[in-house]
Amino acid sequence: MAEEFILIPGRTSRQGTSLNEGKDSDAYQEEINTLRMATTDMKRLAIDNGDNIRMWNDVGEVVIPCQAAKGDELPPGILFISYGDKSSYLMGGDTHGSGMPDSKCIDVFVEKFKTD
Amino acid sequence: MNIAEQDVNPKSNQLTVIKDATCTFCGCVCDDMELTVENNRITKAKNACVLGKAWFFHHGIQDRPNATIEGKPVSYEEAFDAAVEILLNATYPITYGLSDSTSEAQRVAVAITDWIGGTIDTTTSVCHGPSGIAFQSVGEVTCSLGEIKNRADFIIFWGGNPAESHPRHFTKYSLMPKGEFIPNGRKDRTVVLIDVRKTKSVKAADIFLQIKPRSDFELAWALRGLAKGIDIDSSIEQKIGISLATLRDMMDRMKEAKFGVILFGMGLTMTRGKHLNSEAVLALARDMNQYTRWCAKPMRGHGNVTGADNVVSWTTGFPFGVNLNRGYPRFNPGEFTTSDVLARGEADAALIIASDPMSNFSQPAREHLKTIKSIVLDPKLTDTAKHATVAFTTSTYGINTGGTVYRMDDVPIPLRPAFESPYKGDYEILKAIENRIRGKQLASMMD
16 A cells, blocks of 8 residues: 655765766666665565665656665655656656755655566 | 976876866865876875765766767767757757856856857756845855854754765864864864754764754744744644754854854755745844854855856856846746746757756656757766757866866865866867857847
8 A cells, every 4th residue: 555755865975976987887877766765664564675666746656676774864754765867757847936846855655566 | 387286207107196186076176186197097086085086086088979969970060050050040048057167168158148048047946046046035144164164163064964965074174174263173063963864964963953854944933033032832843853942952052152154955945945944044044143153055066056156146147047038137036947947848949068957857847858959068978968969078177177166155266177188178169159159140230
C-alpha cells in the first residue's frame, strides 16, 4: 500500500566529485539514481536495500532503487535523493511567481515496486 | 610573465607549478591552490578539498570537436554563423547559465541578449534567486568571509550542508580559523546548525536544531518575536519540532554574541515559501542589530554565480530574470526566469553558457528545451550539450582561461590558469557571436 512521504533532493559530496568525472560516469549515475530512506520506514514497508520502489506525485513517476539512510540522518517520513534526472521527473514547472520550482520538500507517494 | 608564479623543471620542461591559483568549483573560490601540471593535466592540487581535487583532476583536454551543428563537427566560423542565425531569427530567445564562467564572459552574454532583445537569466534563479528577491524587500546586513573569520563568535548554518557542498568553508573561513578577535579559533565560536536532515555538517556544530520540514519560516518569525520580547504561542513547538525553552535559550545566546552571522542555504530558497523564508532570516539578522552585530549571507553554490548576480546587476539594474525586449530592462521573477519561460513553452531559442538545465530542470521545462533550437557552450558533453543545435566545446575557466570571478561574499578574485587548452573560452566565443550580431543589427538600423 502506498504511503505519503516528503522528498528532499540535495547535493552530496559524491555527486560533487563524480560530476567532474562526467555525468555519464557510473559513480554519478549511481548517486542520482539512489533513493535514501529511514530504516524504520523501510522495515514498515518491507523494503530491503537495493529493492526498487515506485515513487510518484501529480507531476510524474519514477522507479528507483532504495537504500537505507546512514544512521539517523533521515527522520521517518523523509526521503533524500541527489539532484538529477530522477528528481526532475517529480518537480513541477510552476514557480509561484518566484522563478524557483518547488525543488525541496516535494510531496510524493511511495510503494514497493512490483514487476508483475 | 604570467600572472601566476610558475616554476618549471628545466630537466623535463613539462612539470609546472602554479601557486596561488583559484579553484572555481564552488562559491568559496579558494585562491590558495598550488597546482602541479604535467603534460596538460593537473596531477596535484595542494590545499584543494575533495571537490576541488575532483574539479582539477578531471578537467583535462577533451577529445571532442571544437564545435558541432546537429552533432556534426564544423569549424568555428560555421558554428558562429549558425548561432547568430538562430538568435536573430528567434522571437523569444533566452540566455541562461553563466555561473561557471568568468565575469568578462558574463558581460558579453548580457550584451548579446541586449542586441537581440532577449531575456537574460542565470542559475541564480534556481539557486538563491528567492534570496535576491528578499534583498529587495528587506535589504541585506552583509559582511565578508574575512570578517566572519576574524570576528564571528556565533555562527548559524541554516538549511545548508557545507561539509558536503563547501568543504573548506569550515576550515578556511568560518569555524576553525583563528582571527584577529577570535584568538582561539573554534573554541571562541558557538556554532548552530538548523536543518531537517541530520547531515554530515552536524558533527561540526555545538547545537543542532532538527526542525520539521517546511517550518523555516515559522522558526525565523518565532526568533524575530523572541528578539523583540514578544510571547510566542506554545503551538510553535508542534509546528517546528523545537521547544520554546530551546528557542529562548538560543535567542539569549544570540543577543550575547559580539558578532553573529547566519549563513543560509537552499533549504530555505527551494522549499515552499522561498523568498519569504529568505526574507524572514534576513530580517532576523537585521533585527538582531538592535542588540549586537549580526549579518546574514547566502551560501552560494557555483564558482561564479555571485559574479553573475553582480554583472547582470551592474549592466541591467537587476540580478537575474531580466527581459530586454522593449529596449529597457524589466525584472520579473516567475515571468522572465528560465524555468518558467521554458515550462510555459514560451522561449523559441536558448543560448546556454556553462550550465546543464537538461539534467536538473523541472520535467515540463526539460521537455520544451528539447523542442527548441539551442546554442550550448560547455567544457563537458552534458545532457544539454547533447541536445544542442550548435554546441561549442570550451576551455575551462580558472584552469585554462583567466579572468575574474566573485566569491560568495561578493569579493572579486582573479584567476590564474594552469595550462592552455586548444578550445576557445566562453569569452572568445561569445565575443565572436556578439561582434557578428552587432554588425548585423547596426547594418539593419542603417537600412
